[in-house]
Amino acid sequence: MKLAVLGATGQTGQNLVKQALQQGHVVTALVRTPSKLTVEHDNLKVIEANIFSEESLTAHFKDHDAVISCLGFSPAFFSNITGYTDSMKAAVNAMRQAKVNRMIAMTSWYTEPNSGTQSSYLIRFFLLPMIRSVLTNMHQMETFLQQNCDDINWTVVRPPGLMNQPASAKEFLTHEGYFVPDSSGYPVGNSVGRGDVACFMLSLLNSNAWVKKGVAMTTK
DSSP states (O other), rough: OOOESSTTTTTHHHHHHHHHHHHHHOEEEEEEOGGGGOOOTTTTTEEEETOHHHHHHHHTTTOOEEEEOOOOOOOOOOOOOHHHHHHHHHHHHHHHHHHHHEEEEEEEETTTTTTTTTTTTHHHIIHHHHHHHHHHHHHHHHHHHHHOOOSEEEEEEEEEEEEEEOOOOOEEEEEEESSOTTTSOSSSSEEEEEHHHHHHHHHHHGGTTTEEEEEEEEEE
8 A cells, every 4th residue: 555654753653664664565754854764665755744734745645545643742741732633633634635535543542531540550640640731632633533534534543651662473452442451441551562553553454443433452
């Protein structure tokens, strides 16, 4: 397939670009700083683009089969984050103009404000408050897709904490919700390798299982 990737210079994005090329896809990486993407390949085109501009994205989305977003934005403690919603609105409008209708985007476990009640004390009372600004805007982006994008075949992938590890052969565990529960309703683990997240996102290109849904994932 021909894939347009947003957030390709991030650690998850670089894993995804490498795996996509290994699988035979043609990749257009739309990035803010091209020099940060160190991957080189005949089937990779790296383009400097404004991820918040519909006009900037539209021309580069044309003739592509799907858009994949691995974008991430840093937490803010004294202001709101809008990067997730702003970039998604620009991307969706550009997709409509370019006639591309498949979007796979990464957010996180616990984006819904009350979904972390079963998490550990440390996560619930220390980690989640620290990244609440990120989770809030992720949730706003998810809500935008649910309420405004009936014409887009979107999937939101929600991983737990991300570790800088390559793809493994571990089995994926999934759940339609804001974390992956065990049989007692408690979260299964707290982290996953970035390579495995990238692998799972790419696997959705050949599946309709999670279209117009949010799926929490991790590995066994």
